[in-house]
Amino acid sequence: MNYEAALDASLQRLHDEGRYRTFIDIVRKKGHFPQAVWRRPDGTERDITVWCGNDYLGMGQHPKVLAAMHEALDATGAGSGGTRNISGTTVYHKQLEAELADLHGKEAALVFSSAYIANDATLSTLRSIFPGLIIYSDALNHASMIEGVRRGGGAKRIFRHNDVAHLRELLAADDPAAPKLIAFESIYSMDGDFGPIREICDLAKEFNALTYIDEVHAVGMYGPRGAGVAERDGQMHRIDIINATLAKAYGVFGGYIAASARMVDAIRSYAPGFIFTTSLPPAVAAGAAASVRELKTAQHLRDAQQLHARILKTRLKALGLPIIDHGSHIVPVHVGDPVHCKMLSDMLLDQYGIYVQPINFPTVPRGTERLRFTPSPVHDPKQIDNLIRAMDALWRHCALNRAEVSA
Ligand SMILES: *Cc1c(COP(=O)(O)O)cnc(C)c1O
Helix, strand or coil: CCHHHHHHHHHHHHHHCCCCCCCCCEEECCCCCCEEEEECCCCCEEEEEECCCCCCCCHHHCHHHHHHHHHHHHHHCCCCCCECCCCCCCHHHHHHHHHHHHHHCCCEEEEECCHHHHHHHHHHHHHHHCCCCEEEEECCCCHHHHHHHHHCCCCEEEECCCCHHHHHHHHHHCCCCCCEEEEEECEECCCCEECCHHHHHHHHHHCCCEEEEECCCCCCCCCCCCCCHHHHCCCHHHCCEEEEECCCCCCCCCEEEEECHHHHHHHHHHCHHHHCCECCCHHHHHHHHHHHHHHCCCHHHHHHHHHHHHHHHHHHHHCCCCECCCCCCCEEEECCCHHHHHHHHHHHHHHHCEECCEECCCCCCCCCCEEEECCCCCCCHHHHHHHHHHHHHHHHHCCCCCCCCCC
16 A cells, blocks of 8 residues: 555545635734734735634633633643543533533533534434434534434434425334434524424424434524523423534533433443543633623623624625525625635635635535625624625626525
8 A cells, every 4th residue: 555645646636626625824813803813824924804703702702701711720720631530520510511501401411522522422322322213314414413423323314404394204204113313403504594493393292202403503692591592492491402512602612412411411421422531621611611601691792793794794785795694693605616715715815804714515515605704793893894895896806696696
């Protein structure tokens, strides 16, 4: 085996398909979000505005979050020093889990290294807890859920995205006695559309299935206490397992599930992805807990985010740009081919100091390439103005279509 040649060939395949990823090197400026400094490959620097971050509410620079992290860092040092089972459970982890259980109105919560790990570890482990479990998974579920469902082995059914009639057909076709679980998301981040939570819970009740929701793009931002779309829609008590992240709207790091005490105890006891890995650094757990606590009451931030998203959508629509609008905080602008999408992104960054990463295949289907903006309370009217002017000029420059695409 020529290992070097195999590495070259695998990378070349990505280059040939236009799928090779290059990372933009940025340093965010605390106290000045969404401003950051971009370091070009040649070492020169430029001030930029970040328009594609997932720190949706700017909590990554919130004074209470930073104070909690400093306090824990100074009190306990850098890392936790162990797995949860072997010397790595601290008061900070327990407090964070209590904060999350309270947030979701569940008996318990369990913190993982990330929401990716939480999805993968939980979904792949449920099969050993419920022998013969059939998992019904939305076709557009996140890679971490797909991976968990796949790794668990066992039966799976993929239902067409948000298609509850198709889901019903699949449920009805299976043995009524078989254990079942429906896995879906509350907000799908590429289109910014909502999952049909109520309808799926109705089906789960009818077919005696468990429900598993990924609220990664909703926690902190929806619901009166920021518990997500299920909270907003009065459905949270009907969901068996809620998954989310501490790294997006909460602005820190880590992931979790919230569920019944029994469910959490079983996952805690059986999931290798929870058991055999070092727990979060105490400072990270402390910062995340402070952020969750703060956003239980910070309705003004949720309101400001929704307002800025509406302003941005209204102004892009007024220019005739084809935005995809499902009423969430995510603002995708449809470009429709990978070359233009990359070119627009490069020109925005280089000429206007606006950073928005192009979203190309395989993250989205070919022909639906897009720029995906994530307005936040920290984007001010001047930054919105700059973005609007830049998009107008570049759309004209590239002679792109201004026909509306329907959502
Ligand atoms: C980002 C994301 C995750 C993973 O969250 P991390 O905490 O960053 O690992 C899971 N699900 C969805 C839908 C996501 O977009």
